[in-house]
Amino acid sequence: MATNVLVIYYSSYGHTARMAQSVAEGARGAEPDVEVRVVRIPELEEARRAMSTQEWYVKAQEAHADIPEATLDDLRWADGIIWGMPTRFGNMSAQVKQFIDTAGGLWANGELEDKATGIFTSSATIHGGQETTVITGLVPLLHLGMIFVGTPYGQNPQILTTDGIGGSPYGPGTLAGNDGSRQPEERELTTARNLGSRVAKVARRLKSLRATQEHGQQPDAPQYEGQ
Numbered sequence: 001m002a003t004n005v006l007v008i009y010y011s012s013y014g015h016t017a018r019m020a021q022s023v024a025e026g027a028r029g030a031e032p033d034v035e036v037r038v039v040r041i042p043e044l045e046e047a048r049r050a051m052s053t054q055e056w057y058v059k060a061q062e063a064h065a066d067i068p069e070a071t072l073d074d075l076r077w078a079d080g081i082i083w084g085m086p087t088r089f090g091n092m093s094a095q096v097k098q099f100i101d102t103a104g105g106l107w108a109n110g111e112l113e114d115k116a117t118g119i120f121t122s123s124a125t126i127h128g129g130q131e132t133t134v135i136t137g138l139v140p141l142l143h144l145g146m147i148f149v150g151t152p153y154g155q156n157p158q159i160l161t162t163d164g165i166g167g168s169p170y171g172p173g174t175l176a177g178n179d180g181s182r183q184p185e186e187r188e189l190t191t192a193r194n195l196g197s198r199v200a201k202v203a204r205r206l207k208s209l210r211a212t213q214e215h216g217q218q219p220d221a222p223q224y225e226g227q
């Protein structure tokens with residue numbers, strides 16, 4: 001039974017887009033039979049108008065133009081959903097919130113309940129919203145009934161540091177820098193891969209449990225390294 005993992009993100013300048021690729025890489029390698037889909041949340045017209053004179057914005061948009069735009073059917077397809085949301089004033093960007101706000105029908109039918117979820121982010125500075133964006137981003141996901149997966153220190157020793165890097169036990173993050181010139185570094189990408197892997201594993205177990213409840217099947221036995 002395949003496990004479907006959706007990596008869904010918004011990105012103005014490419015940092016969250018880069019993190020999304022590592023999250024997807026981690027999910028793909030996590031378990032046998034994991035299918036991964038990477039999609040981008042559509043731009044808001046007002047934001048496009050405001051940023052279209054910025055060279056970095058235009059280049060980043062061109063670079064991920066071939067990533068398919070997210071639809072609600074992607075959310076339905078997924079067993080695990082991992083959201084990439086860059087910080088805006090310590091909170092998720094409006095593009096992500098706008099997309100989530102179109103999911104009222106899925107909420108009403110409980111279609112996302114019991115699906116595994118996680119969040120990764122990008123902020124300009126260390127204290128600009130690395131943690132608050134994930135924590136506040138979690139609120140609507142809990143309304144939708146999803147089961148949150150973080151990136152604990154034990155599995156992510158790279159974030160147990162006083163160095164100026166992104167990422168926390170709540171989820172991976174990168175720092176773009178005040179002028180947007182900093183790019184995700186290896187430790188941040190490692191945390192991103194680990195979230196992808198962990199969500200895929202949890203999603204697989206939850207799907208297996210649901211199948212057991214619905215059809216009386218045996219749940220998949222957990223598989224560990226070396227098996």
Ligand SMILES: Cc1cc2nc3c(=O)[nH]c(=O)nc-3n(C[C@H](O)[C@H](O)[C@H](O)COP(=O)(O)O)c2cc1C
Pocket residue numbers: 010011012013014015016017086087088089090091121122123124125126127128129176180
């Ligand atoms: C309107 C606006 C608000 C922002 N607010 C914050 C903020 O509160 N803290 C911060 O560290 N960065 C802030 N930033 C910087 C963005 O988080 C940064 O550009 C983004 O993480 C880069 O990711 P991306 O390349 O995927 O777009 C803000 C940017 C914009 C445009």
